[in-house]
Structures are given as structure tokens and as C-alpha cells.
Amino acid sequence: MTVSRAVSDRLRASVDYSQADALWSGRSPDADALTILASSVLRTEDRIHDLTASVESTVPSTATRVFVIYKLNAAIAATEAMPALVSARSRFDVQVNQALPFLNFTNAQWEMLVAVSNLFKEELGETSIYDEAMVVRPPKRVLGGVTVKF
Numbered sequence: 001m002t003v004s005r006a007v008s009d010r011l012r013a014s015v016d017y018s019q020a021d022a023l024w025s026g027r028s029p030d031a032d033a034l035t036i037l038a039s040s041v042l043r044t045e046d047r048i049h050d051l052t053a054s055v056e057s058t059v060p061s062t063a064t065r066v067f068v069i070y071k072l073n074a075a076i077a078a079t080e081a082m083p084a085l086v087s088a089r090s091r092f093d094v095q096v097n098q099a100l101p102f103l104n105f106t107n108a109q110w111e112m113l114v115a116v117s118n119l120f121k122e123e124l125g126e127t128s129i130y131d132e133a134m135v136v137r138p139p140k141r142v143l144g145g146v147t148v149k150f
Contacts, residue, residue, distance in 0.1 A: 012056045022046040049074045063099030068092070071119070073132060091132055093117040100146070108148050115143040 004014035054069040071091040094117070100110040120135040132138075 010058050010060065014054050016050075016052040016054075018048075018050045020046070020048045020050075022048070047074075063101065065095075065097040067095040069119075071132065091119045091138065093119050108150050111147045111149070113143065113145050113147060115141070117141050117143075 001018070002014060002016045004012070006012045050071070050073045052069065052071045054067070056068075057066045058064070059066075069092065073089055073091070093115070095113065095115040098112045098114075100112055118138045118140045120132055120138045
């Protein structure tokens with residue numbers, strides 16, 4: 001179920017809730033190692049609840065765009081070897097785009113990007129619910145750069 005709304009001409013928000021039930025069969029060849037390192041990956045049955053919220057906003061006076069996505073998922077695996085991560089069942093992505101109008105000396109549009117994320121998959125729409133859930137320690141990515149549109 002998804003609820004999406006343009007709150008104003010500058011702000012759009014959405015909340016997505018999904019639920020899935022799964023019954024796992026078979027034994028993983030890596031079950032012994034996983035039992036020690038990340039037993040939450042080994043499952044017999046699942047009832048997954050996933051809540052994803054996103055906010056997209058623009059600030060016209062500064063030509064800034066902000067995009068934030070926050071994902072809570074009851075099935076996200078954690079590692080028992082690192083107790084601080086056992087309760088970390090969330091993922092996030094924050095992106096800020098800032099126009100650089102002082103560099104528009106030709107027809108090109110310059111823009112700066114700063115992003116921080118711990119999502120394993122960049123595209124959430126085309127993935128399985130387990131693509132994020134089975135990643136024990138997702139990489140934290142910090143991205144910065146400049147884009148030029150001709």
C-alpha cells in the first residue's frame with residue numbers, strides 16, 4: 001500500500017507499506033558459518049513488514065533539491081558478532097543537489113551533488129524484498145560530485 005501526496009509545489013512525500021510471508025525450505029551449505037556470524041540470515045519462515053518513507057523537496061530561492069528515503073524492515077539481517085547492529089533494522093539515502101548558477105557561462109547547467117546512503121540496492125522498485133533484508137552490514141556510501149547538463 002502506498003500513499004503519496006504533493007504537500008505543496010515544493011514538497012512531495014510518500015509512505016509505502018508492504019507485507020510478505022515466506023516459508024524457507026532446505027539448508028544452506030554455509031549454515032554452520034552463518035550460525036556463528038549472522039544467524040538472523042538463517043530462517044524457516046518469515047512475516048516481513050516493510051515501511052518506506054520518502055520526502056522530496058525543492059527550495060527555489062537557492063535552487064536546492066533534497067531527497068530523503070528511510071526504510072524500516074523487520075526482516076533486515078543483523079550480525080550477532082556486532083551487538084550494536086542487532087537492532088539496526090533500517091536503511092537510508094539522503095541526496096542534496098545544489099545548482100551552481102555562477103558557472104553557467106555557456107548553455108551548460110552546473111550542479112553539485114552530495115549523497116549519503118546505506119542502501120545496498122540503488123533502485124528499490126525493481127528488487128526483491130530480500131535484496132535489502134539479507135545484507136548483514138550494508139556499505140555506507142558518501143558521494144560527492146558535479147554534474148554538467150549541456
